[in-house]
Amino acid sequence: MLPTVLGYIGIGIAFGIVSRAAGISVLITLLISTFVYAGSAQFVLITMLVNHSPLLSIVFSIFLVNARMMLMSTTLSPYFKQEPTWKNILLGTFLTDESFALGMNKLNYTNRTLGFTWLNTVNLAAYLTWLTGTGMGALLGSLITEPNKFVFQFAITAMFIGLLYYRSFLTKRYKSNCK
Template sequence: MNADLTFRSGLKDVIPTLFGYIGVGLAMGIVANTSHLSVLAVLLMSLIVYAGSAQFIIISMLLAGSPISAIVLSTFLINSRMILMSMSLAQYFKQDSLLNNIGIGSLLTDETFALSMNKLNQTDHRLKPNWLHGANLLAYAIWALATVVGCLLGHLITDPNQFGLDFAVVGMFIGLLYLQMITDRSKPIKLQLLVVIFVAITMYFLMRWFPGNIALLLATLLGCGFGMAVSPHD
């Protein structure tokens, strides 16, 4: 990764994260196939919903015969963390058009958000729409393709977890966190580790009382507050 902020650079920078999209996308397609969803339904879901965890939940709720209102509400809660991520990135695109901002926000994912945070360390804290459009569009296309392939191959694989596909996204985020910590020289590594440990412990206890996605949102907010409190001030 370098300081280049062109569309082509965005395509190049996002490539390492695509393995996570492929792994989870294949698993989602396989689950959808075993749940008797058609290839067209899987493709449309990936293009319209475009949210891995939410798509798994939607499939299970459809099978359970849940009402549409419950499915919509669950999807919103699962992806509510994207509000925080979009707000964090919005400050870098204040001078850009509304259309650019809508495009960025619509296709932003956990992975491209983390990628953007890493990119800021290389560009003197600058981002450009073309770079993020390149990263977002390639990730979007690969996700849709992976879910469709998974659905087509679903009858060949009865248990996707035996291939470790369920760990693909976890491994990817560990790598992104590591890169973020070693490249961000604005904060001491000990301080970053302290915040990571705080968020992990907070998440552990919150999951005892809240659903996973609500616990994640609360842990993120508390982690931001803790980071501000322990950061040295000029």
């Protein structure tokens, strides 16, 4: 999970800085990350707020950006049929692209089993790391007045490179354990 955590810190910092540069307070920035908790949608939200977009447009755009989460949750749901509804809601609420990828990867190495405790731990660690990164970025954002001078979009690419590295690392480790 380490590569994803590092990615969340980088993207969270970028979001915090962009949000502050858009004139949004540290508190509101943290509240957005706490309640919206959807990196790409949060960047869309900030952009649309700054451009004074209608509320309905903002809500619809965020829904479209996050619609993929329904497909991911549906893909994972057969592995949690035995769990109570509240646990499934908890897993779906905190599911991210990265925790989904880690969960699907884990299925390849655990005889197609995936436990609530494991995925919930991954989800909550990601959430707390995202909030930490956002907080750091919001505080740093007060110091950086022109975030476009920096390449914050690279943070998303770096996170996925980290995921690929992690998968490669697990594959090598798995193959060496099978010998």
